[in-house]
Amino acid sequence: MPLRYGGLGLPSHASIAPLAYRSMEEAADRKLQEIFHPDAIVDYDDAPVLQRQRTSAFFEAEFSNTFSTLSREEQNIMLDNQSKLGRKWMTTLPFNKSLRFSDNEISFALHSRTLCPGSQAFCKCGLENVVGHDDLCNSRTNLRLARHEFIKRLLTRFISSAPNSTTTTEPMIEGTSARTDFRVSGMASSTGGSSEYDLAIIAPTASVKAARGEVENKCAEDRYKAELAFYEREKVNRYSHRTSSPFVPLIMSSGGYLTDTAKDVFKRWRMVIPHYEMLTRLISLGLIRSRAAYFEF
Numbered sequence: 084m085p086l087r088y089g090g091l092g093l094p095s096h097a098s099i100a101p102l103a104y105r106s107m108e109e110a111a112d113r114k115l116q117e118i119f120h121p122d123a124i125v126d127y128d129d130a131p132v133l134q135r136q137r138t139s140a141f142f143e144a145e146f147s148n149t150f151s152t153l154s155r156e157e158q159n160i161m162l163d164n165q166s167k168l169g170r171k172w173m174t175t176l177p178f179n180k181s182l183r184f185s186d187n188e189i190s191f192a193l194h195s196r197t198l199c200p201g202s203q204a205f206c207k208c209g210l211e212n213v214v215g216h217d218d219l220c221n222s223r224t225n226l227r228l229a230r231h232e233f234i235k236r237l238l239t240r241f242i243s244s245a246p247n248s249t250t251t252t253e254p255m256i257e258g259t260s261a262r263t264d265f266r267v268s269g270m271a272s273s274t275g276g277s278s279e280y281d282l283a284i285i286a287p288t289a290s291v292k293a294a295r296g297e298v299e300n301k302c303a304e305d306r307y308k309a310e311l312a313f314y315e316r317e318k319v320n321r322y323s324h325r326t327s328s329p330f331v332p333l334i335m336s337s338g339g340y341l342t343d344t345a346k347d348v349f350k351r352w353r354m355v356i357p358h359y360e361m362l363t364r365l366i367s368l369g370l371i372r373s374r375a376a377y378f379e380f
């Protein structure tokens with residue numbers, strides 16, 4: 084399966100070869116016709132179907148057949164794996180230490196991408212060791228705060244490098260002891276002027292907190308979005324109208340899936356942050372590293 088479908092980007096020769104052969108045959112027939120029967124006018128109705136077109140139709144059909152058989156948890160992990168931040172590590176060349184994975188980290192990343200849980204049927208906490216359990220298990224090292232701080236630091240560092248932009252870490256909300264994660268002023272502010280952001284990283288297999296009516300009878304992606312929208316609303320209720328500049332919730336899953344609101348913010352940052360690609364690579368690798376640290380093989 085291609086990376087954009089959440090696969091490993093290693094196509095199966097047995098599946099692709101017949102499609103490639105048909106495209107080659109079609110192109111060759113037309114060429115040979117021109118060479119050996121130049122006078123015979125054959126009016127082809129359609130342009131030849133390219134190998135790329137045949138394989139993309141094949142992958143789409145394969146994906147939808149398989150995806151519909153997966154559980155809610157597996158579908159969410161697949162959607163994470165399809166997302167830009169969830170797949171960026173796969174196209175990152177390990178030029179330096181910050182872009183390099185250890186063997187364990189690569190092994191975890193491949194487990195996650197192939198929906199493989201650890202080898203033990205049951206976790207030491209007593210629960211079944213299904214795919215995604217590692218993100219929720221209380222018996223594993225808790226790296227949630229460290230991961231949150233790591234991503235927050237990356238964001239503020241890169242956003243500060245955007246032209247005419249400044250960031251303030253953990254600005255106080257006047258009259259309270261609460262703080263948001265950071266304030267951005269200038270060109271990198273997604274609402275113009277200044278805006279305040281608060282980041283939350285949610286496990287794709289976390290139990291559904293959204294109301295049943297919001298997630299029922301929806302396609303997998305819309306359901307996942309509705310599940311994550313719950314956390315967005317929670318943040319908005321907590322901070323909106325209390326911050327000195329417009330508040331924007333930044334919700335991502337621990338596999339790199341962004342809510343539509345967060346996607347719009349990242350689009351803005353993409354336009355103004357000079358090394359935006361590097362930022363997305365470091366986030367993608369950071370997310371894998373943190374999960375690899377508590378994954379039990």
Ligand SMILES: [Zn+2]
Pocket residue numbers: 206207208209210216220221222
């Ligand atoms: Zn456990």
